[in-house]
Amino acid sequence: MPGVFCGIDWASDHHDVALIDQDGTLLAKLRIDDSAAGLTHLLDLLAEHGDTPEFPIPVAIETSHGLLVSCLRATGRPVYAINPLTAARYRDRYALARKKSDHLDAKVLANILRTDIAEHRPLPADSELAQAIAVLARAQQDAVWDRTQAGNKLRSHLREYFPGFLTVFVHFREGITSPITRTLLAAAPTPTEAARLSRSQLRALLIKAGRQREITPEVERLHQLLREPQMQQPHLVEQAMGAKTQALLRQFNAACTSADELEAATVAAFATHPDAEIITSFPGLGALTGARVLAELGDDHTRFADARALKAYAGAAPITRASGKKTVVLARHIKNQRLAAVGYLWAFAALTASPGARAHYDRRRATEERHTAAQRNLFNRMLGCLHHCLTTRIPYNEEIAFPTHAEQSAPTAA
Structure with missing residues (x-):
C-alpha cells in the first residue's frame, strides 16, 4: 500500500488538493474546479502517485456530502469526513502564527490521516x-x-388579531395542519369575513377539505365559534393582517405538501430495503421513523464495531468525565442530532407498544430519574437490541429483549 495521503480543502467553486508521503513531505498540490474535468485531474494526480484499485489513496475532506464526495466514494477509496473544528485544532500544529490558506488547510487534512x-x-x-x-x-x-x-x-400572527380562530382546530388531531383549518382560513382570513360565512358555505368548505362524516354537527360548531364576540383590530388594520395571513398560509400549505409528498416517497423507498422488515419489527418504529433510523445508521453493518459505538453515535450513552477523585456522568451532547430526534419518538411510542419497554422505563423513573433521562436510557437499550438484530439478521423478540419482564408476566402453573 502506498504511503501517500490526500487532503482536499472543499469550497463551493474550487477545491485545493495536497498529497503528502509517510514522512510528511509535500508530493504535489493542485487546485481543481467543481466539474467533471476537475475530478479527472484529481484522479490522474492520484494515479501518478501510486493509486490503484487494490491500494487506493485515502482522502480527507471537511464534508460528507456533495458531488465530489459521492464520486470519490464511487471509486472505492476510503473517504474521511473530518469535522471542521477538529481540522482547526490540528492547524495550530503547523501554523503557530495562526495563518490560514486553502493550500494549508488541504495539507493539514492530509497530515491528519498521516498521523x-x-x-x-x-x-x-x-x-x-x-x-x-x-x-x-x-x-x-x-x-x-x-x-x-x-x-x-x-398561529402567532392569528393571536394578534383573530384569537377566536385558534379554538377552531383545538380538537383536531392534526391541529393547525388540518385540511379543514387551512381551507377555512383561506376562505375567511379575518374575523369579519369568518362571521359572515353561512351554514351552506361552511358545509361546502368542509366537503372541499375532505370531511365525509358528521358534517352537520361540525357546521353548527363552526357557525357558533366564528360568531362569538371577540376583540378586533381597526378595519383597515384587520384587512392588512388578513393579507399577511394569506401569505403565511401559502407558505404553510407548501410546507405541508412537501412534507406529505416526501413522506410517501420515503416510505416507498424504505419498503424495498432488506433491513426494513427487521427495523419495523421493533415496537415503536413504523415505516417513516424506521426510514429515519436507517438513514442515519446506513446498511454498512461493519460501520460500528459494537453496540457501544452505535449508542455513543446516537447520543444515548452517557459520557464520563473523570479528573483525580472527581467523576461526573453527563448526557452526551455531541451526537447525531437527527438520530437522537427520532430516538425520542421511538422510545415514547415503545412505552405503549412494548410491555417490557414500559417496565424498563418505570424502573428508571422509580429511582427518581427524570422522564427525559429514563427515555434516553430506554433508547439506549433499544439501540443495543437493534445492533444485535441487524448484525445477526433476526427480527425483534420481546422475550429476549426484556427477559426479566417476560418471566414476571408469564402465567404460573396451578
Whole structure:
C-alpha cells in the first residue's frame, strides 16, 4: 500500500488538493474546479502517485456530502469526513502564527490521516438504496421542521388579531395542519369575513377539505365559534393582517405538501430495503421513523464495531468525565442530532407498544430519574437490541429483549 495521503480543502467553486508521503513531505498540490474535468485531474494526480484499485489513496475532506464526495466514494477509496473544528485544532500544529490558506488547510487534512488515521473513521460503504433513503428521510425531516416553524408563525400572527380562530382546530388531531383549518382560513382570513360565512358555505368548505362524516354537527360548531364576540383590530388594520395571513398560509400549505409528498416517497423507498422488515419489527418504529433510523445508521453493518459505538453515535450513552477523585456522568451532547430526534419518538411510542419497554422505563423513573433521562436510557437499550438484530439478521423478540419482564408476566402453573 502506498504511503501517500490526500487532503482536499472543499469550497463551493474550487477545491485545493495536497498529497503528502509517510514522512510528511509535500508530493504535489493542485487546485481543481467543481466539474467533471476537475475530478479527472484529481484522479490522474492520484494515479501518478501510486493509486490503484487494490491500494487506493485515502482522502480527507471537511464534508460528507456533495458531488465530489459521492464520486470519490464511487471509486472505492476510503473517504474521511473530518469535522471542521477538529481540522482547526490540528492547524495550530503547523501554523503557530495562526495563518490560514486553502493550500494549508488541504495539507493539514492530509497530515491528519498521516498521523492519526486510526482515530478517524471513513464514510460507511452504504448501498445506493440506503443513500437514496437517507436523502429522502432527511429532506422529509427538514420539511416537518419547516412545517412546524411555518405553523408557529401563522398561529402567532392569528393571536394578534383573530384569537377566536385558534379554538377552531383545538380538537383536531392534526391541529393547525388540518385540511379543514387551512381551507377555512383561506376562505375567511379575518374575523369579519369568518362571521359572515353561512351554514351552506361552511358545509361546502368542509366537503372541499375532505370531511365525509358528521358534517352537520361540525357546521353548527363552526357557525357558533366564528360568531362569538371577540376583540378586533381597526378595519383597515384587520384587512392588512388578513393579507399577511394569506401569505403565511401559502407558505404553510407548501410546507405541508412537501412534507406529505416526501413522506410517501420515503416510505416507498424504505419498503424495498432488506433491513426494513427487521427495523419495523421493533415496537415503536413504523415505516417513516424506521426510514429515519436507517438513514442515519446506513446498511454498512461493519460501520460500528459494537453496540457501544452505535449508542455513543446516537447520543444515548452517557459520557464520563473523570479528573483525580472527581467523576461526573453527563448526557452526551455531541451526537447525531437527527438520530437522537427520532430516538425520542421511538422510545415514547415503545412505552405503549412494548410491555417490557414500559417496565424498563418505570424502573428508571422509580429511582427518581427524570422522564427525559429514563427515555434516553430506554433508547439506549433499544439501540443495543437493534445492533444485535441487524448484525445477526433476526427480527425483534420481546422475550429476549426484556427477559426479566417476560418471566414476571408469564402465567404460573396451578
